[in-house]
Amino acid sequence: MTAVYFYRVLTGDDELDLVSLSKPYKQRQLSSNEVYILDTPCSGVYIWLGNDLDEEIKKNYYQIAQKYLDMKEYPSWVHVTRVAEGNESCTFKQYFHNWETIGATNSRMVSESDAGYFSGDAEESNAAGKLIGKSASARGYMPDTGEGIYTVTRMSGEEEDITDQIIEKPVLYDNDVYVVKYQYDDNGDEAYVIYVWIGANADPSDKAAGIEMAAQIDKEEEANVNVVKVPHGKEPKHFLAIFKGNLAVLYGSKDEEYKAQNSKKSYDEDGVRLFRVEGTELEVDMRTVQVPETAEVLEDDDVFVLETADKIYVWHGKESQETEQEAATNFVQKILGEEKDIITLNQGEETDDFWEFLGGAPEEKEDSSGWKLTLNRRVTTPLSLTAVTVSVTGKIDFEELPPEFTQQDLSDDGVYILDTGEELYFWKGKNIPERIRMAKDSIIEEYISDDGLDRTVDSAIVVSVRQGKEPAVFKKLFPDWDDDMWENQTSYEDIKNETKAANSK
The missing domain is CATH 3.40.20.10 (Severin)
Incomplete structure (x- = not known):
């Protein structure tokens, strides 16, 4: 076995009929009155039994498992694990995208900062879960608190030291690659983290140049050096802390002299841009990311800044935090300026003009709180x-x-x-x-x-x-x-x- 397979089992016949399900595998694909088989390369075969299954099927699940092993011509030593609905292990859940874990319990070892999530108190668990889900990527990777010194080199056809520019206005652009050389004290020893940030639309030659520069620094430095590849949108908490939670990622390129752009290439005509502001702690993991100008990207738990030709709307999602609202104000002041009228809107108080700039009001989503979708992976993956x-x-x-x-x-x-x-x-x-x-x-x-x-x-x-x-x-x-x-x-x-x-x- 070298790949992961997920099947719904059609019960009732002597022959084993399987319906193959496609990735990404999701919790909602599991129905309480069905049997499923998850076939993994490392953990063996899981047979999942819904709560509403006929008791006779539950009791004889091993017959289904044996038929499956025979069908696949697997050796007898392949491990088969029975999984009852509601009692899924961390190892089982890790194969699913966005497993809903709110209110669940978990017996694995957890960090002190996550302890509230497993407290058993629903309100405390929900609050802690929200912080876990909304924090930046790789939140466990914190070599220090971001108080060291750094240099920033931009790769956009050529190497360019832009450290002073970034210190004054911490903005990265999606068409570029940046190499951030960060020096810090690691228990009394000099140490470095070399971050290679890769914009979503960066040229492959710039990616290669950034990775090569990081490898060269790694080779030349005698001190402890870690090289970290940072994809656009997956900025680690420590990376954001270096910029004191003020980092903004915008559309733009050197070829166009980093002029303001939007996803429709219509900024010169309509002056419209949209930005998401999210995080959990000021001066640590706050970040602002430019997103497509459509209402479909709005989420209940974030703050969004809508820039138009003569106004700036600051939209507060109903589950957003006061710290995010403050970070949005800071972004407007530092990056957009305060020449335009600033209008604050709470979710549910939107004007017709606001929706018009975003192409109309969005359709209702199944779940419009993004933090819940991130929480599962962070608390269930072993x-x-x-x-x-x-x-x-x-x-x-x-x-x-x-x-x-x-x-x-x-x-x-x-x-x-x-x-x-x-x-x-x-x-x-x-x-x-x-x-x-x-x-x-x-x-x-x-x-x-x-x-x-x-x-x-x-x-x-x-x-x-x-x-x-x-x-x-x-x-x-x-x-x-x-x-x-x-x-x-x-x-x-x-x-x-x-x-x-x-x-x-």
Whole structure:
């Protein structure tokens, strides 16, 4: 098994009839009066039983499982797990996009900041869940609080140091690539994070130039260096903290001298732009992102700024936070200016003019609170460590290690992926073969291509970590960490010499 498959089982006949369901797999595809089979490469086969199924089917589920194994010609040792509706494990849920978890309980280890979500109190759980869901990507990756020093290089046909410009007005454009070299103190040691931010419409040559520049810095610096690829729209919390929660991502390009644009290329005629403002904490993870000028993108839990030729509307979603509303005011002052009339609208108080600028009022959504869609992945996806091997012919194999993994599982001649469900840590041993070093992009692409989660090679946040240069935030993901572990281990050369000396006696 190398891919993930999801089937609805048609019960009632002697023959096993399966209806294949397409990705991304969603919780709402599961019906309480049906049987489903989830076939995974690492966790085996799951058979999901709805609560309203006939008791006879529930009791004899193993017959369905056996028919499935026979149909697929799987060996007898393939593990089959029975899953009852409402009692889905974290491992099962991780294969589904946006599993609704509000009010659910979870027994896995959680951080202190997430403890309120699992408190058992519905109001406290909902409030904590909202903070978890609305915080920035890779919220666990916080090497420090963002108080270090940084430089910013823009890749847009050529390298250009724009550090002073960004300090004055922190704006990135979707047609560019930016390399942010951030220096900080890591428990008394000098350390760096090299962020490569890749705009959604960046030229492939600029992407390659940015990645090459980061690799060169990594190679030249003696200090601890982590290289982090940041896709447009997936900015990590730490990345936003560097810019004190004032970062804005806008449409624009160097070829057009970064003039204001909108998605319809009509800004010069109508003066309309739309921006989403979201986050949980001022001066930390607030961010403003330009979005298409349509009412369909409005969400109950965010604040939106609609710029028109003579007015600026600040729209407060009914579930938005006061901090987001304040951040929207700051954005208007710093980026758009205050020359135009500013009108504040609460959700439900929109004027006809407001809707007209957005092409009309939106249709009612199934769920217009974006934070709920993000929450599931962040509280149900288990931490995992996977060993990677690359054969001389280029074949890539993965082996997921037991959940109780330790530092001792990391070998200096291997590559490992530590997966939090959002960011992937790509750990490289000092003695890895060149073929593995060169296969990094292929390894990441193959790793996530069939994992059942809603992410792609372009949207995944990848943190590159070298043996001996691990940041504290990486070490904390292991039960214990010994910086001298590899130094104290007997090397292959030592073993060979000892054996040779013993045999010569």
